[in-house]
Structures are given as structure tokens and as C-alpha cells.
Amino acid sequence: MKLFKATITAALGLILAFPSAANTKTTTPNLEAINDRGTLRVGMSTFVPWAMRNKQGELIGFEIDVAKRLAADAGWKVEFVPTAWDGIIPALLAKKFDVIIGGMSITPERSKSVLFSLPYSHSGVQVAASKELVEGFSKLSDFDSRRVKIAARRGAYTVQIARETFPKAKILQFDDESQAFQEVLNGNAHAVIASSPKPEHEAIKHANKLFLPFDQRLSQGNEAFAVRLDEQDKKAFFDQWIEQRTEDGWLKERYEYWFSTLDWQNQIAQSQ
Secondary structure, three states: OOHHHHHHHHHHHHHHOOHHHOOHHHHHHHHHHHHHHOEEEEEEOOEOOOEEEEOOOOEEOHHHHHHHHHHHHHOOEEEEEEOOHHHHHHHHHOOOOOEEOOOOEOOOOHHHOEEEEEEEEOOEEEEEEEOOOOOOOOOHHHHOOOOOEEEEEOOOHHHHHHHHHOOOOEEEEEOOHHHHHHHHHOOOOOEEEEEOOHHHHHHHHOOOOEEOOOOOOOEEOOEEEEEEOOOHHHHHHHHHHHHHHHHOOHHHHHHHHHHHOOOOHHHEOOOO
């Protein structure tokens, strides 16, 4: 599907119609340059299941699907530029690539350096609980008890969420997230709290022992594309694409595949 190839001119015209939105002399050519080149250069970092290598060494994952679909809709090729996470914003600012599509959450601090698109996915914190120890538990208040032990990784944001959500519960902290999950599997803790998709994936792997007691995550993040601050034309174009892929359900379907199932697991080496 290449409907966006035909709408680039319309997107640019929209920006030109609103001079206050940006300095069009510097922003409009940014999108035109990608169109002329015919290739979208995407900065990303490898992290399961956002982006990873399959057994053939090819990049796969949620972010890879997103970038490939965006490029295909626009009639572009896509070039991935793997970049260390701690240097990905400086690399964007140095024009090593056109956009970051790498599960980057919108934060006030990052917004000082980059311009974010609309959110295209929503990560968060989830709970996986012991089927044996919390049978019948279904509400947050059921876990907020001095008799309940909740495991978490030491120093992680999830510890703060656990304390805020379950102030009465005993929070057990471990240096490794795998140890926290093992504590629940061994029957020594009622539940474990971690960032998605770890709880979802572990509940699938250990369906006889673990389950997700809550449909909604305890906290929700907003991930977006990131471009340079003066690139309003790119933002407008990416926003339009995100809106359409959200409305037709494609983004949700891809997110659910990578984050709520393990159907893709046999494609990758087990060490990832």
C-alpha cells in the first residue's frame, strides 16, 4: 500500500498553510529530502521484542514492522541504523539518520532535544501473579495487604509503582528480574511486578503457574517517533500516518503480536 506517497505534497501544503507552526524554509525540505532520496533512515537499538535479530541475522520486531510499513506506505525503502541507546539522540541530532523509531517514551527532558510525534504505542508496568497463592484475587485492593509479598527488580521504576499501588504489601527486591519471577514460581511471593512485555510473556511460558490478574497496566507510557526540533514537516507527516494506522487497527494488531504472544519466538536465537 503506497497511499502516503501521494499525500506527501498534501502534508507539506498543510504545514505551509500554518506559518506559525514552524519556519517552513527549514522544515519543508526535510521531508522532501527523504522523498527525493527514496530511503527512510531509521535509528534504533536492539531490544526484545522491539527490535532483534532472527536466526538468519535479519532485523525483526515490533519497531522493525512499524518502520517497514511506514516506508512502504510512503513508497520509500528503509535503512536501519543500529545505535547504542545512550547515544541515539545525539546521533539523530548529528543527522546520522532521519528518525528514531525505537520504543522511545515521551518525557519532558527528551522533549528539550527532540520533537516527538503522536504516540504510536503504549508500554507500561504489569503484574504476573501466582495462580495458587492469589486464587480469587481480581482487584488492586486484594494485593494491598501485609500478608502479600510482591517481587520486583531492585532499583527499577517498578519498585516505586509497587510501593505506590500496594503500600501495605511487602516488596521483595532482587538484583535480577529473572530472580523476581522465580520467587513467584517457587511459591515464595504472591506476585511479581515488571515492565511489559515480561509479565505477559512469562504468563504464557508458565501458564500453569502464572496469570495476569489485571486487564489494565498499572502505569502506561507513550512511545513516539523522534525527529529534530526544527522538523515540523516530518512530525506532521508521521502524525498523519500514525493516526491512520491507529484507526485501521494495524498498530494494535502488530503490538499484540509482539507483546502479548510468543508466536515469534522460534525465529530468534534463545540467547536474545
